[in-house]
Amino acid sequence: MSAKFLQLGRLLCEWRWGVLIAWLAAALLLNMFAPAWESVAIDGDLEYLPADTPVLRGVELSARAFPNDRAKSQIALVFSRPGQELSADDRQAALELGQQLEQLPELPTVDVWTEKTEVVGSLMRSRTGHAVRVVIRLTNEFMATDNIRVLEIVRMQVDRARSKLPSGLEVGITGTAAIGGDMLTAAAQSVANTHRTTLVLVTIALLLIYQSPWLALVPLVTIGIAASTSLDLLSCLASWSQMHPLVWPSIRVFTTTKIFVIVLLFGAGTDFCLFLTARFREHQAAGLPQPEAIATALGSVGVAITASALTTIVGLAMMGWADFGKFTYSGPAIAICLGVTLVASLTLVPALLATRLGAAVGDAGKEGNSAHFPEVWKRLADVVLHRPGLILLGSLLLALPLAWIGSKVEVTYDLLGELRSDRVSRLGTQMLLRYFPPGEVGPMVVLAEHPLGDLASVNGQLRIAELAKPLDNLTGVDQVRSLYQPTGDPPGATRVFSTEGLKVLAAKGNPLTQAVFVSQAGRLEGKITRLFLIPTDAPFSPEAVQTCAEVERVLETLRSGIVHERGSHAVDRFG
Numbered sequence: 001m002s003a004k005f006l007q008l009g010r011l012l013c014e015w016r017w018g019v020l021i022a023w024l025a026a027a028l029l030l031n032m033f034a035p036a037w038e039s040v041a042i043d044g045d046l047e048y049l050p051a052d053t054p055v056l057r058g059v060e061l062s063a064r065a066f067p068n069d070r071a072k073s074q075i076a077l078v079f080s081r082p083g084q085e086l087s088a089d090d091r092q093a094a095l096e097l098g099q100q101l102e103q104l105p106e107l108p109t110v111d112v113w114t115e116k117t118e119v120v121g122s123l124m125r126s127r128t129g130h131a132v133r134v135v136i137r138l139t140n141e142f143m144a145t146d147n148i149r150v151l152e153i154v155r156m157q158v159d160r161a162r163s164k165l166p167s168g169l170e171v172g173i174t175g176t177a178a179i180g181g182d183m184l185t186a187a188a189q190s191v192a193n194t195h196r197t198t199l200v201l202v203t204i205a206l207l208l209i210y211q212s213p214w215l216a217l218v219p220l221v222t223i224g225i226a227a228s229t230s231l232d233l234l235s236c237l238a239s240w241s242q243m244h245p246l247v248w249p250s251i252r253v254f255t256t257t258k259i260f261v262i263v264l265l266f267g268a269g270t271d272f273c274l275f276l277t278a279r280f281r282e283h284q285a286a287g288l289p290q291p292e293a294i295a296t297a298l299g300s301v302g303v304a305i306t307a308s309a310l311t312t313i314v315g316l317a318m319m320g321w322a323d324f325g326k327f328t329y330s331g332p333a334i335a336i337c338l339g340v341t342l343v344a345s346l347t348l349v350p351a352l353l354a355t356r357l358g359a360a361v362g363d364a365g366k367e368g369n370s371a372h373f374p375e376v377w378k379r380l381a382d383v384v385l386h387r388p389g390l391i392l393l394g395s396l397l398l399a400l401p402l403a404w405i406g407s408k409v410e411v412t413y414d415l416l417g418e419l420r421s422d423r424v425s426r427l428g429t430q431m432l433l434r435y436f437p438p439g440e441v442g443p444m445v446v447l448a449e450h451p452l453g454d455l456a457s458v459n460g461q462l463r464i465a466e467l468a469k470p471l472d473n474l475t476g477v478d479q480v481r482s483l484y485q486p487t488g489d490p491p492g493a494t495r496v497f498s499t500e501g502l503k504v505l506a507a508k509g510n511p512l513t514q515a516v517f518v519s520q521a522g523r524l525e526g527k528i529t530r531l532f533l534i535p536t537d538a539p540f541s542p543e544a545v546q547t548c549a550e551v552e553r554v555l556e557t558l559r560s561g562i563v564h565e566r567g568s569h570a571v572d573r574f575g
Contacts, residue, residue: 005302005346009295012350019351023344027225030232037231038188040238041145041255048325054552061447065519065528071110071137073147073177075154076441077101078432080131080170089166091115091132097161097171098134106153108146110137119513122487131435135175143180145255148188151181155424172428176442176539179416182425186418187255194259198266206270214360218352219273226344227265230337231258237336249320251336252329260330261337268312268338272345275301277361280353290358294350302346309342415540429538437478439535439544444551446471446531453526456483456518464529470554471533476547479534483517488534 012019049056062069079086079094095114102112113135115124124133136154140146151173158171165171199220206216237251279297288296316338319331353361384391419426429441448467454460465484472480472490479488514520519528533551537543 002299002303006295006299008302008346009298009350010291012298012347013291013294013354016351016354019347020355023225023229023348023351027229027232030229030236034232034235035239037235037253037258038145038255040235040242041253041257047141048328050323058445058447061449061528062445062530065447065521065524066530067521068515069110070139073138073140073142073144073180074175075136075138075150075173075177076175076428076432077134077136077154077158078131078172078174078428078435079134080126080172080431080435081168082130082170082434085129086132086169087166090169093161093165093169094132094134097158098136100161101134101136101154101157104153104157107136107150108139110139112136119486119510119516123481126435128435131431133432133436133440138177140177141180142176143184144177145184147177147181148184149181151178151185151424154178170431172431173424174428174432174441175425178425178428179419179441182419182423183415184255186420186423187259191255191258191262195262198262202266202270212361214357215277217357218277218349218361219270221352222273222344222348223266223269223341225348226269226341227262227337229344230265230340231261233340234261234333234336238333249332250329251333253333254326254330257330257333260334264312264334265337265341268309269341269345272305272309272342273349275305276345276349277353280358281361291354294353294358298346298350305345306342309338309345313338313342410542412542413540413545414538414542416538417541433538437534437536438538438541439478439533442539444533444535444548446533446551446555447528448531449528451527455526455529456514460518460526460529464531467558468531470558471531471551474547474550474554476536476543476550477533478536481517481532481534483514483529486513486517 047056051057077094077097079090081087081090095116098112098114101107102109113120113124113133115121115132117124124135126132138147138150140150154173158173162171202223203216203220206219207213234251234253234257238253241247241251276297279300280293283293283296284290313335316331316335319327320329322328322331352358416426416429421427432438432440446467448464450460450463455464461484464482468480468482468484471477481488517529517531519525535544535547537547
C-alpha cells in the first residue's frame with residue numbers, strides 16, 4: 001500500500017467539498033471562456049505531410065512556379081440530361097448558374113471554369129454531349145473545415161435555381177472541396193454519435209453489471225467532468241498556439257481528435273473509477289468507516305492506476321515524433337486529456353465517495369441489496385480457476401476466426417466510398433462518372449523542371465512530349481494534358497483538318513495556355529512545366545493509388561536514364 005496515496009485519500013475526504021467545487025468551477029470557467037472546437041480545429045492534410053514527400057515538394061514548387069494559381073480545391077457542378085444531348089437552353093442555364101456562383105462574395109473563389117472559358121472550355125463538355133461541367137476553383141484546401149460552409153452555400157444556391165432550370169435537366173455537386181466538406185460534416189456527426197453511443201453503452205453496462213445506479217453515477221459524473229474539462233482545455237491550448245505559432249510545444253487539434261478523446265476517456269476513465277470504487281466497497285464491507293475505506297482504497301490502487309495511465313500517456317506522447325503531422329499533434333493532445341482524466345479519477349472519485357453518494361455506493365454492495373450478479377462473477381471465477389487450460393483453448397478458438405477475418409481486411413483510401421449514399425458529393429460524383437473520366441474529380445499534377453528553360457518553344461514542347469508519352473501509355477491514365485496537347489489528345493495525334501484540331505492548334509498558341517502549363521514566374525520562367533494526368537479510376541481508390549505509384553516509377557526512370565537532363569517531379573492526387 002502506498003503511504004502517499006493513503007495520505008492523499010484522507011486529505012481528499014477531509015476537503016471533499018472544496019475538491020468538488022474546484023472541479024465544477026474549473027469545468028464551468030473553461031466552458032465559458034474556451035473557444036468553440038470548430039473554431040480551432042484544423043483539418044488540412046497536405047501541410048502535415050513530411051517535408052520530403054513528393055506531394056509536399058510538388059506543392060512548394062508549384063507555389064513558386066505558378067504563384068497566380070491560388071486554387072487548391074474545386075467544386076464541380078454537373079449538368080446532364082440522361083439519354084439526350086444538352087440543348088442550348090440547358091447549356092445556357094449552366095453558364096448562368098456558374099456566373100451567379102462566381103459573384104457570391106461568401107465563397108473563396110479563384111475563378112469559375114465553364115465551356116466558354118478559354119483553353120479549358122472544351123474540357124467542360126462530355127464527349128457524348130450529354131453533360132457539361134461548371135468548375136468553381138477555390139482557395140480552400142481539400143480538407144479545410146470552411147468547405148462545410150462552402151458546400152452548404154453552393155447546395156442552397158443550386159436548390160434555389162432548380163425551379164428555373166429547363167425541365168428534365170439534372171444537376172449534381174461534386175469536386176474535391178465538396179467531398180472534403182461532406183467528409184468533415186460526417187466526421188462532426190460521428191463525434192456527436194460516438195459521444196451519445198459511448199455514454200449510453202457505458203451506462204447500460206454499469207447498470208447491468210453492478211445493478212446500482214449510485215455506482216454507475218460515480219464514473220459517469222467523473223468522466224463527464226473530465227471530458228468537458230480536457231476538451232475545453234485543449235481548445236484553449238490550441239487557440240493559444242495559433243496566436244503564438246513559434247512557441248514550443250505547439251498544440252493543434254482536428255475534428256477527428258474529439259472522437260478518440262471521448263472513446264479513450266470513457267474507456268480508460270471508467271476502468272480507473274471502478275478499480276477505486278470496487279476497493280472502497282470491499283474495505284467498507286470489511287467494516288472500515290467510510291473515510292478510512294476511501295483512503296485505504298486509494299492507497300491500494302493509486303499506484304496501479306497511475307502507472308497504467310502513465311504508460312498510455314507516454315505512449316501517446318511518443319506520437320509527437322511521428323512523420324505525419326496529424327499523428328504528431330493528435331498523440332500529445334489525447335495524452336493531455338488522459339492526464340486530466342487520471343487526476344480526476346484520483347481526486348474527484350474519492351471526493352464523491354466521501355459524500356452521501358459514497359454511503360449509497362457502499363450500501364449497494366451489502367447483502368440483500370445486490371441481486372444475483374456477484375454470485376455470477378464468483379461462479380465464473382471458480383470455473384476459470386478449475387479449468388484454466390480449457391478456458392484458454394476455448395477463448396483462442398473463438399478469437400481465431402475473427403483474427404483470420406481481420407488479417408484479410410485490406411487498407412482502403414477510398415474516402416468517397418466511406419460516405420453515406422445520400423451525401424451530396426457522392427451523388428454528384430456518381431453523376432459525373434456517367435459522362436466524364438473518374439479522374440476529373442481530382443487529377444494528378446506532375447511538375448517537371450528543365451534547367452535550360454525555353455519549355456514554351458517548339459523544342460521545349462517536344463521535350464514535354466517525351467515526358468507525356470510514357471505517362472499516357474500507363475493503363476491507369478486516361479489523358480495527359482500539357483502544353484504539347486492541352487486538350488489531352490494522345491501524344492502524336494493530329495486533327496489539323498477538323499474543327500477540334502484547329503481549336504487545339506489555337507489553344508497551343510494562346511498565351512493563357514502557356515501560363516497554365518509553363519511557369520512565367522521570374523527566374524523560373526520557361527523552366528517549370530506541369531502536366532495534368534486524368535486517371536481512369538476515381539480518386540482515393542486503390543487503383544488510383546497504384547496509378548500514383550506507377551507514375552512515380554515512370555518519372556524516376558525518365559529522370560535517371562531515359563531523359564538525360566536534370567529534373568524534379570511531384571504528384572498531387574488532390575488536384
